[in-house]
Amino acid sequence: MEESDGCVIADSLERPGTFGVIFDRHGSTLLRFLARRVNPAEAEDLLGEVFRIAFERRSTFEQDRDSARPWLYGIAANVVAKHYRSETRRLRAMAKASADRQLAEDPAERAVAAVDASSRWSRVVDAIGTLPEAERQVLLLFAWEELSYEEIALALGVPVGTVRSRLSRGRARLASLALDCDVPVAPCEAGGAR
Amino acid sequence: MTDELEPVRRSRPDRLLPDDPPDPEVLVREKTRLMSAITGQENAAEHRRSPSIYPRLAYRDELAALDFLTRAFGLVERRESRMEHPDGVLAWLEIGDGVVMIGRAGVGRHGLQSPLEAGAPTAMVLVYVHDIDGHYRRAESQGAQIVMPLEDMFWGDRRYEALDLEGHRWHFAERLSEIRARRPTP
Numbered sequence: 350m351e352e353s354d355g356c357v358i359a360d361s362l363e364r365p366g367t368f369g370v371i372f373d374r375h376g377s378t379l380l381r382f383l384a385r386r387v388n389p390a391e392a393e394d395l396l397g398e399v400f401r402i403a404f405e406r407r408s409t410f411e412q413d414r415d416s417a418r419p420w421l422y423g424i425a426a427n428v429v430a431k432h433y434r435s436e437t438r439r440l441r442a443m444a445k446a447s448a449d450r451q452l453a454e455d456p457a458e459r460a461v462a463a464v465d466a467s468s469r470w471s472r473v474v475d476a477i478g479t480l481p482e483a484e485r486q487v488l489l490l491f492a493w494e495e496l497s498y499e500e501i502a503l504a505l506g507v508p509v510g511t512v513r514s515r516l517s518r519g520r521a522r523l524a525s526l527a528l529d530c531d532v533p534v535a536p537c538e539a540g541g542a543r
Numbered sequence: 544m545t546d547e548l549e550p551v552r553r554s555r556p557d558r559l560l561p562d563d564p565p566d567p568e569v570l571v572r573e574k575t576r577l578m579s580a581i582t583g584q585e586n587a588a589e590h591r592r593s594p595s596i597y598p599r600l601a602y603r604d605e606l607a608a609l610d611f612l613t614r615a616f617g618l619v620e621r622r623e624s625r626m627e628h629p630d631g632v633l634a635w636l637e638i639g640d641g642v643v644m645i646g647r648a649g650v651g652r653h654g655l656q657s658p659l660e661a662g663a664p665t666a667m668v669l670v671y672v673h674d675i676d677g678h679y680r681r682a683e684s685q686g687a688q689i690v691m692p693l694e695d696m697f698w699g700d701r702r703y704e705a706l707d708l709e710g711h712r713w714h715f716a717e718r719l720s721e722i723r724a725r726r727p728t729p
Contacts, residue, residue, distance in 0.1 A: 365581045372574050373622040380570060381626070385556045393569050400577050439556070446559045473550040492551040495629060524547040 354417035358410045368404050375418050376400070379425055385493055387435040395432070399425045414503075422496065423504035426486050437478045444474035476526045484519040487512055563633060563646070563653075566593040567624040574623045591621075593635070593642050598668060601648035601655035602709050608645055609634050611708045615685035616670075616715075617678060618643070638670055658710030667704075667712040675701050675717035682715070695719060 352360075354371060361368040379399055383392035402424050403417075410420055429436060477485055490501045498516075502509045552558075571591055579585055602608040609632070612618045618636035626633040631647030648657040658664045672678045679693045682705050690712070691704035702716035 366578070368581055369574065369578050372577055373625075376570050376574060376623050377567065377626045380573075381557065381562070384562075393573060396569070396573050397576055400573070401580060404577070404581055443554050443556050443559060446554075446556075473547075474554040477551060488548070488551065492548045493555045520547050523551070 353415045355410070355412040355414050358407050358417065359412045361404075361407055365404075368407065371403070371417055371421075372400055375421050378418065379421055382422065382425055382494055383429065385439075386429045386489070387432050387439055391432065391435055395425070395428050398428055402428070419496065419500040419503040422490065422494065422500070423506060426490070426504060430482055430486070433482075440478040441475060444471040473523060473526060476523060480519055480522060484515050484522070487515040488519040488523075491516055563626075565644075567621075567626065567635065568592060570623045571621065594640065597642045597644065598666065599644040599646060599653070599655065600668070600711050601646060601652060601657050602711075603648055603657045603659055604709075605632050605634070605645050605647045608708055609636070611685070612636055612643075612645070615682045615687045616705075616707070616713065617672070617681065638672065641670060643668060658712075664706075664710055664712040667714055669714045669716070672715055672717055673721075675703070675715060675722070678715055678717075679703050 352370075354374065357367055357370045361371075376396065380392060380396050383395045383399070386392075387395060399421065403421055406424075410417060414420070477488065480488065486505060487501055490496045490504060491498075496504065498509050498512045501512045505512070556562075600608075609620065613620060613636070616638075618638050621635045621637060624635045631649075631652065633644065633646045636643050636645065646652055646655075648655055648660060675693065679689075682703075683689055687705040687707065689703060689705050691702075691714075693701065693703040695701050696716075699719050700716040701719055701722060702714060704712060704714045706712055
């Protein structure tokens with residue numbers, strides 16, 4: 350059995366070099382998270398930043414926890430939040446790729462008028478960028494990273510109830526955008542700040 | 544649309560553009576940087592890159608394979624490179640200056656099959672090791688199926704062949720000249 354992350358981090362207070370084990374276990378997962386959220390070329394730098402911050406704050410990690418992953422996600426989410434412009438560009442690119450892919454692969458979508466399906470999918474994804482920061486973080490940790498409510502709560506340092514309510518607000522916004530956008534083909538200027 | 548999160552899920556960048564890297568060099572590099580920042584020592588470790596050509600092997604149970612290959616054949620995982628997909632793990636294993644990549648078998652996994660499914664291996668991995676006799680004993684004691692005995696060959700190698708848990712075929716060898724050089728001359 351491997352030592353828990355809590356034990357490794359406790360150990361790293363005395364022997365800093367052991368913190369490398371935390372990178373071994375979670376580095377690739379966090380790199381993927383970052384590469385989903387910002388331009389992949391930037392993700393590498395942010396990965397370094399996340400682990401340097403984690404190392405500096407390791408004494409605040411609650412050592413009875415088995416996994417440091419939600420904690421690392423929380424640090425990474427904060428780092429991403431400082432790169433909103435890059436994130437928006439990434440979402441735009443993905444919205445476009447998403448629309449193209451749907452048309453190529455999904456016979457059910459092909460049955461729908463092509464232009465409509467393409468614009469609807471891309472608008473929904475594009476709309477993620479217009480969600481308020483707190484809702485977007487929760488939504489993407491849930492839908493992309495497949496974290497549980499509890500893990501998201503740990504990551505963001507908020508109660509589980511807050512995670513639930515942010516997620517349902519995010520869902521509701523996306524649902525209304527998708528509906529609004531179904532009819533017109535013109536680009537949808539989704540509501541919300543930014 | 545029944546679930547408004549479905550477009551979000553399906554638009555995850557790595558679903559749209561599959562991202563199995565041939566060389567997770569970024570992770571190796573970032574780990575090296577982190578370690579030198581932590582320990583304050585310039586890490587002199589050479590910058591490891593994957594060789595220009597190396598195989599990817601598919602397994603039904605890639606984690607069992609990972610355990611077996613390290614235990615029985617002495618391969619060493621580049622631990623920081625391991626990628627955990629929700630539907631399978633990718634790992635890079637080194638021996639000497641060679642690398643193999645292992646992942647889960649299946650249609651979505653580049654169409655690669657395990658020999659368990661294919662009925663036979665369709666390739667063989669050839670590996671030069673240090674101390675072939677010790678390597679052989681270790682593999683045998685860990686349950687590798689030996690399919691060609693350990694023998695001296697006319698081209699100057701001492702070699703054996705073995706199957707791993709799922710039937711991938713491995714050829715292990717050491718050059719006779721190196722074995723002789725190790726032995727104290729009588």
